Every structure is written in structure tokens, then in C-alpha cells.
Amino acid sequence: xxxxxxxxxxxxxxxxxxxxxxxxxxxxxxxxxxxxxxxxxxxxxxxxxxxxxxxxxxxxxxxxxxxxxxxxxxxxxxxxxxxxxxxxxxxxxxxxxxxxxxxxxxxxxxxxxxxxxxxxxxxxxxxxxxxxxxxxxxxxxxxxxxxxxxxxxxxxxxxxxxxxxxxxxxxxxxxxxxxxxxxxxxxxxxxxxxxxxxxxxxxxxxxxxxxxxxxxxxxxxxxxxxxxxxxxxxxxxxxxxxxxxxxxxxxxxxxxxxxxxxxxxxxxxxxxxxxxxxxxxxxxxxxxxxxxxxxxxxxxxxxxxxxxxxxxxxxxxxxxxxxxxxxxxxxxxxxxxxxxxxxxxxxxxxxxxxxxxxxxxxxxxxxxxxxxxxxxxxxxxxxxxxxxxxxxxxxxxxxxxxxxxxxxxxxxxxxxxxxxxxx
Numbered sequence: 372x373x374x375x376x377x378x379x380x381x382x383x384x385x386x387x388x389x390x391x392x393x394x395x396x397x398x399x400x401x402x403x404x405x406x407x408x409x410x411x412x413x414x415x416x417x418x419x420x421x422x423x424x425x426x427x428x429x430x431x432x433x434x435x436x437x438x439x440x441x442x443x444x445x446x447x448x449x450x451x452x453x454x455x456x457x458x459x460x461x462x463x464x465x466x467x468x469x470x471x472x473x474x475x476x477x478x479x480x481x482x483x484x485x486x487x488x489x490x491x492x493x494x495x496x497x498x499x500x501x502x503x504x505x506x507x508x509x510x511x512x513x514x515x516x517x518x519x520x521x522x523x524x525x526x527x528x529x530x531x532x533x534x535x536x537x538x539x540x541x542x543x544x545x546x547x548x549x550x551x552x553x554x555x556x557x558x559x560x561x562x563x564x565x566x567x568x569x570x571x572x573x574x575x576x577x578x579x580x581x582x583x584x585x586x587x588x589x590x591x592x593x594x595x596x597x598x599x600x601x602x603x604x605x606x607x608x609x610x611x612x613x614x615x616x617x618x619x620x621x622x623x624x625x626x627x628x629x630x631x632x633x634x635x636x637x638x639x640x641x642x643x644x645x646x647x648x649x650x651x652x653x654x655x656x657x658x659x660x661x662x663x664x665x666x667x668x669x670x671x672x673x674x675x676x677x678x679x680x681x682x683x684x685x686x687x688x689x690x691x692x693x694x695x696x697x698x699x700x701x702x703x704x705x706x707x708x709x710x711x712x713x714x715x716x717x718x719x720x721x722x723x724x725x726x727x728x729x730x731x732x733x734x735x736x737x738x739x740x741x742x743x744x745x746x747x748x749x750x751x752x753x754x755x756x757x758x759x760x761x762x763x764x765x766x767x768x769x770x771x772x773x774x775x776x777x778x779x780x781x782x783x784x785x786x787x788x789x790x791x792x793x794x
Contacts, residue, residue, distance in 0.1 A: 379763060379775050380782060380789030382756040388792035393775055397766025399684040402449040402493045408693045409652060409671070410616075410639060411686055412451040412505060413679035414458040415441055416727045417465060417473065421739035431460075431469040431743045438473070439480045441680075441736050446484050446503055448687035449493040450679065452477065453542065456507040457583060458677040460724055462547070464744025467512040471533060474506040478537035500538035505575060505675075508534050509544040518548045520562055527566040531574075541574040542618065542675075543567075547586045556592030556602040563606045573615035575641065575675070578603060580621040582720040596626045604633055611635040618643045618675045622720070624651055632669050642672035645716045645723070649705035652689075653698070677723060678712035681730040682767050707765035714757050722749040726758050730767070733759060733774035740781065752785060 379393045418441065419425050423432035442452045454477045455461055455470050465473070481503035484490040494502060510518065510526035518526065523546060534541050543566065553559055567574070578599075581588050591599035607614050617634065619627045620643030628651070631640040642651040654671025679686040685708045692701035715726035725747055732740040740747050759768070759778050768774045779789040 378793050379759065380779055380792040381760050382753050382782065382787065384753045386787075388787070388789070390792040391760060391763070393771050394763055394766070396769060396771055397685070397688075399688040399766070401447055401684075402687060402691055405493055405495050406449045406687065406690045406694060409690050410451070410641065410673040411449075411679065411690055412453040412641070412675040413445050413683050413686065414453040414456050414643075414675060414677040415445060415680045416724060416731065417459045417469075417743060418728075418731070418737040419741050419743045421741050423741075425741050425743060425745055425747075427745045429744065431465050433469060433473070433743075434737070435476060437737050439476060441731065442477055442480055442504070443484060443490070444736065445680070445683050446481070446490050447493070448683045449690070450683055450687060451502065452481075452504045453675050454504055454506045454539070456542065456544065456577075457579065457721075458680055458724060458727060459507075460743050460746065461507060461509075461544075462511055462584075463721070463724070464742070464746060470507075470511070474534055474539055475537050477504050477506065478539040480504075482538065501540035501572065505540035505542050506534050506537075507544045507577070508541045508574075510546045510548045513548065516548075516551065518552060520549075520552060520558060523548050523552060524562055524565045527562070528569045531566065531569055535571050540572065540615070541570065542577050543574050544577045545579045545584070545587050545590050547584070550587045550590050553592065556598075556605075559590075559592050559602055560606055560609075564609055567606075567610065567613045570613055573613055575616045575618055576603070576607070576614060577618045577643070578620065579643075580623070582622050582718070583620055584721060596621065596623065597629075600626065600630050600633075603630065607638060608635060611638055614638050616641045616673065620644065622646050627651060627672065631672060634669065640669075640672045641675040643675055643677075645676060645678040645712045646709070648672075648674060648676055648678065648712070649702065649709045652705060653693075653702055676712075677727060678708065678715065681715060681727050681762075682708040682711065684769065685765075685767055704766075708767065711758070711761045711765050711767055714754075714761050717754070722746070725750040726755075729755055729758060730762060733762070733777055734769040735773055740777075752782070752787075755781075 418437040591602040616639035624647040651672040689704040
């Protein structure tokens with residue numbers, strides 16, 4: 372019996388097959404002018420060459436054409452790209468040399484994109500490369516596990532200078548070296564102060580929680596979130612002009628709101644909370660959508676999210692709705708995207724990147740479901756089945772028949788005949 376792509380075969384934890392209807396693609400349309408009410412970055416992933424040695428411990432071999440096309444697609448929706456961060460498998464397969472090349476190539480691609488009238492139209496007229504792409508800055512070019520505070524400062528400054536030289540904006544990522552070496556909140560304050568003094572433009576600070584990286588336990592000098600928040604805010608308050616924003620990825624909405632309410636004028640809160648971003652981006656129920664971003668409104672968060680790498684059309688549509696004053700439409704789109712994200716980022720959360728790559732493959736943005744370092748094996752078939760089920764139900768399959776065809780082929784490759792459910 373021939374397979375039908377109007378239905379979707381699904382696999383549960385016990386190996387049972389069921390079928391679900393395959394909805395049509397959502398009617399999301401690209402913007403024709405810049406998004407106004409929120410600053411939004413999608414933390415993008417890398418696509419490896421399918422024929423490369425994509426096994427644990429192997430050096431990264433990137434399919435640059437596919438990887439950069441992913442970024443161009445995100446820009447076409449009016450979103451910025453956050454690159455060379457954990458979504459790109461930095462420290463989890465992406466080595467230091469590949470990271471440097473990724474930042475340089477993405478910045479060059481952003482420069483070319485600004486010369487494309489279709490993409491330039493959805494960014495401000497005075498947009499620069501740093502408006503399209505920000506990139507992670509850390510200390511991971513140093514392979515040794517233990518560094519002194521002075522060595523950490525030097526390593527941060529080396530990466531900061533290299534990133535700024537490309538034109539990309541800088542995101543000061545949490546450093547595993549610093550988490551291992553620092554003995555007090557004062558150590559964090561000293562390192563960040565000296566690194567920030569070397570920045571030529573305002574940067575984004577990144578606080579990554581232990582759900583994403585257990586080696587960052589006690590970052591900013593304390594395992595107590597409130598105490599660590601005080602340290603973060605002291606770092607910012609030393610010179611707010613050097614800080615563009617703070618990305619918080621603690622999966623703790625209340626902690627984020629508490630920091631957001633205390634930020635100095637002009638410093639944005641960019642949510643990295645892939646479990647609660649709908650609430651955080653929408654903000655207070657009585658908050659009006661501004662006509663432009665000022666950094667003065669503390670009633671909502673902006674966004675820098677790995678989840679939006681998988682749901683860029685929906686993210687764009689939600690901000691377009693906010694810009695148009697259609698708050699309930701924005702809420703519905705964001706809450707649907709969040710339902711999908713909660714599955715993609717399910718524990719162990721740091722394996723979420725497999726879901727991002729899986730959806731990229733389903734949506735036709737890469738030829739194979741492959742990841743650097745073999746991490747495409749990090750999630751089970753039933754977990755992936757639930758991802759495609761939710762992506763279909765929430766309008767996050769861009770080409771549903773293609774996604775169904777690829778998923779059903781993957782089931783067959785694993786000895787499971789989808790026709791048993793589709794008959």
C-alpha cells in the first residue's frame with residue numbers, strides 16, 4: 372500500500388505506532404519592514420558535511436553553504452543570529468578553529484546580506500553587521516582545564532578582539548575556566564571589569580544555567596541565584612554604557628524578572644529561557660507594545676533563544692503581531708512555539724541541539740540529520756517522534772509533506788514500517 376503524506380506515523384515509548392493528521396503549513400509571512408517592538412536573536416546551529424567523520428571526538432567539518440544558508444533564512448524573517456554559542460555545539464563538538472571560522476564566515480555573510488535589498492528591508496536603514504549577528508566570546512581556545520584569573524582575562528580579550536575585528540557583536544559567554552578558578556564574587560567582578568574595559572562596543576553578557584552546562588555551577592560566585600544576581604548587577608553597574616544587554620538562560624522566569632526590573636537604563640534583558648519565553652516576551656498583561664526599542668521598559672524581555680532557531684517563522688510572526696497591536700495572536704503563536712520548545716529542551720536539556728538539527732532537516736534546511744561529534748544520536752526515536760508531532764500541531768513544519776516523508780524514511784531505516792499506522 373503506498374504511503375500517504377496527509378498523515379503522520381508516530382512512535383511511542385513502548386514502540387507502538389499511531390497515526391495523526393498532518394496539518395497544512397502555517398500561514399506565516401515574512402516581514403516587509405523591520406521588527407520594532409522586541410530585539411530578537413535566534414541562536415543558530417551548524418550543519419556538518421554529511422560524509423564527514425561526524426563521530427565523537429572528531430574535528431568539526433562544517434557544510435559552510437548549508438550553515439550560512441540557515442543564517443540567511445533567519446535574517447530573511449527579520450531576526451538576528453546569535454552565533455558560535457552552545458546551540459552551535461561550542462564546547463560540545465565545535466573546536467576552537469571551527470568556532471573562529473564560523474564567526475568570520477557569519478559576519479561576512481551578514482555583510483553580504485545587508486547588500487541584498489530583500490534582507491536589508493527588514494532591518495533598520497543604519498543596520499550594521501553587529502545588528503545581524505552577535506557571536507560568543509569565551510576562553511575555550513585554551514585546552515588546559517586550569518587557568519589563573521590573569522590567563523582567563525587574556526583568553527577572553529583575545530577572543531573579544533578577534534570577534535570585534537569581524538564586525539560581529541560580542542556576547543561574553545560564561546567561562547568554564549572561570550567557574551573552575553574563581554573563589555569569590557570579587558573574582559568574577561575583577562575578570563569582567565578588565566575584559567569589558569577592552570571592548571570597543573557594548574556587549575551582551577550571558578548567564579548560562581547548569582541545566583545547559585553542569586560545569587557552570589556557582590557562576591557569579593554563588594549557587595544562590597539571588598546572590599549571583601547581585602554580583603551580575605554590580606558588574607553591569609560599574610559601567611552600564613559597556614553593556615548592551617544580558618541574556619539569562621536559567622530556566623527560572625521569576626529570577627529573570629527580578630534581574631530585569633533592576634537593570635540600568637539602556638540595558639536590555641534578552642531571555643534565554645526556552646521553557647517560559649512566551650510569558651517573558653509578552654510581559655505584563657497591561658504592557659503596551661512600544662513603537663521602538665528604547666531599553667527603558669522593564670515590563671517585558673527581548674529574546675536570544677535557541678528555540679527560535681527551530682521556530683524562526685513563528686518568532687517573526689509573533690513580533691509582527693505585537694508590532695500590529697495584535698497581542699492575543701502573538702500570545703497564541705509564542706505559546707505554541709513554547710510547547711514545541713519544552714519537548715526539544717526536555718531533560719537532559721543540554722541535548723536540545725539534536726532537536727534543533729532534527730527540525731532543520733525536517734524543514735529542508737540540511738540534507739541529512741547529522742551533527743558534529745555524533746550528537747544526532749543523543750535523542751531517542753520516541754523523543755523525536757514527539758518533536759515532529761508537536762511541530763506539526765503548532766505550525767512549525769514549513770513543508771509538512773517533506774517533513775513526513777523524511778521522518779517516515781527515518782523510521783524505515785530503523786526497521787519500523789510507518790505503513791502499519793498509515794494503512
